[in-house]
Amino acid sequence: MYSVNEFQRIYQKILPYIRITPLLESQHLSRHIQGHVLVKAESLQITGAFKLRGALHRLMSLPSSVKTKGIIAYSSGNFAAGLAAAGQITNIPVTIVMPADAPKVKLSNARYYGAKVIECKSSFPSREEAACNMARALSKQSGGQLLHPFDDIELSKGQATVGLEICQQIEQQKRAMTDWLLCPFGGGSLATGCAMVVSALSVPVRVCSIEPESYNGMELSINAKKIQRAQGNMATSCDALMARSPGSSLFPVAMSTGIKGISVSERYIATAITLAFDELKLILEPSGAIGIAALLQYPELFKEQSVTLIASGGNVDQNTYQQCLAMPVP
Template sequence: MIPSLDHLQRAYAVTREATQVTPLLESAALAKLTGAARVFVKPESLQWAGSFKARGAYWRLKQLSPEAAARGVVAYSSGNFAQGLAAAGEALGIPVTIVMPVDAPAAKREATAGYGARVVLTEHGDRAREEVASEKARAIAADEGLTLLHPFDDPEIVAGQAAAGLEALEQLAAKGAAADIVFCSVGGGGLIGGVALAFHYLSPATRILAVEPEGFDGMGRSLAHGSIEATAIGPSTICDGLMARRPGDAPFEAVRAAGVDGIAVSDAQVRKAMRIAFERLKLVLEPSGAASLAALLSGQADVAGKTVLVIATGGNIALADFLKHVADA
């Protein structure tokens, strides 16, 4: 269940042919604000389809047999995996069906359809929205003979998402730097699983922090207790891409093996981070994409004199929503 370094590197060799090299930005302003020696931000918001998700989605689709690829795939997602998978499917000529909660951001629904995917919406009422959407996706897979893909609980997704970490390691080395601490946001854990393994294998002294919204800190709680623990259904969060109630089995095993720690941030801290990213870095980040920066700025981790890497995971947000969040910061 835990991909090896060779596995990660094979996935990276394939995905780098179809994904963009997102920049590694150094910010003296963020270093001054936080007391860190150096702060680097990797804006995966500039990746194809607006987030890191295209990396894992492309690699996962490349693992399909020709017969399965011809029939197509189905998955559920609140937005970023939906767009990443739809874009990868369009590039590879593989039909994609996405099941999305009806309250997923309209901009993400429209972008997913824009990549040629069929979008099916679900009403979830008082139930956890990922449970309802996943049930619908399983039903469609059974009825139509499609391959069911999980947005994060899949070792191949973990291996594909590791490309963001491997790319960052190459970029840090080119700048003569090594990260002491990495801040990476967590929904179900596909990205943090891959990134944590990349650093675990190649930079084992680096501390990895899994960043989640308050009330949706299933990964942090699971790491603290040594086994997977789901959060209760409660208040919502502006970080719509980080609303998984529990981490996936595959990402959790990867993250636990890499010795990751958890940290939670409030919506207010995320709004502040969105504003600072815009003003200081000229980056437009969605709330989920700014959570890792929020954790750095929150002061919960001691970064004094350290070299820090922040992975800003996505920028898929409507202009009106972005302006509202920034105005409220």
């Protein structure tokens, strides 16, 4: 469906503005699953998360008539900063609606990179949907282009460069290709992008989406073979993974690649943050550590296999981080 050349062109286009993030080996996790584990440290990306990749490609692809009117978007945090930075690079004005209860570090990041941030205090029917409704109204008023934070194929193609970069690094390090690629899943732009690129590369890699257990819309949808809505009835520390359903335009693409999906509990997410700090010296937000949590919770699922997981972000408030560091590593 998608060609390797297309993803390589996108990668070369955004490469001058992003970091090539390291691929780190985790001896602790490798022993835990009796296999081999690599961690892609996208928490070290500019803006502290992978989102800049997709945002850059999306803005660079816009027609000139749209660029002059500016962009309207909504986000709980990391996409906001990524889009703001992309707007700064491309000289496109960006306005972002963010939930008022988003982590302060994420609100600050979006403003730091030049976006106009409007805080949405409503949480009905959910904080994301309330922010979406406000952004849609602003788009109608201003004439600015409304961008979805994840349900956008072009955006997902930009996020696919994470997967492309991983495959290139594995080859450069003369390692055997990984069996699994674990992707944090909010709405699906990262996981779908990675699934598209490994399919285009024809490498035997199984992509697996990882979600918090109460926001497991993708896991439910995969099992039902149609889009389902998670209950979202329990609190989660993963503020970046609180979409209740996968994106409607991304879901069929992801399903066509044979993507898998699992969900993890809060206990393992907190422990994963401590492990990342202790062993890899990475500061991860809960959403960024969820791939590590999956290996801690389900070692038998990945036993004696090679796994690469994406540590997708590191934008975390100090209080949340300190609470997570108090959790012991098994």
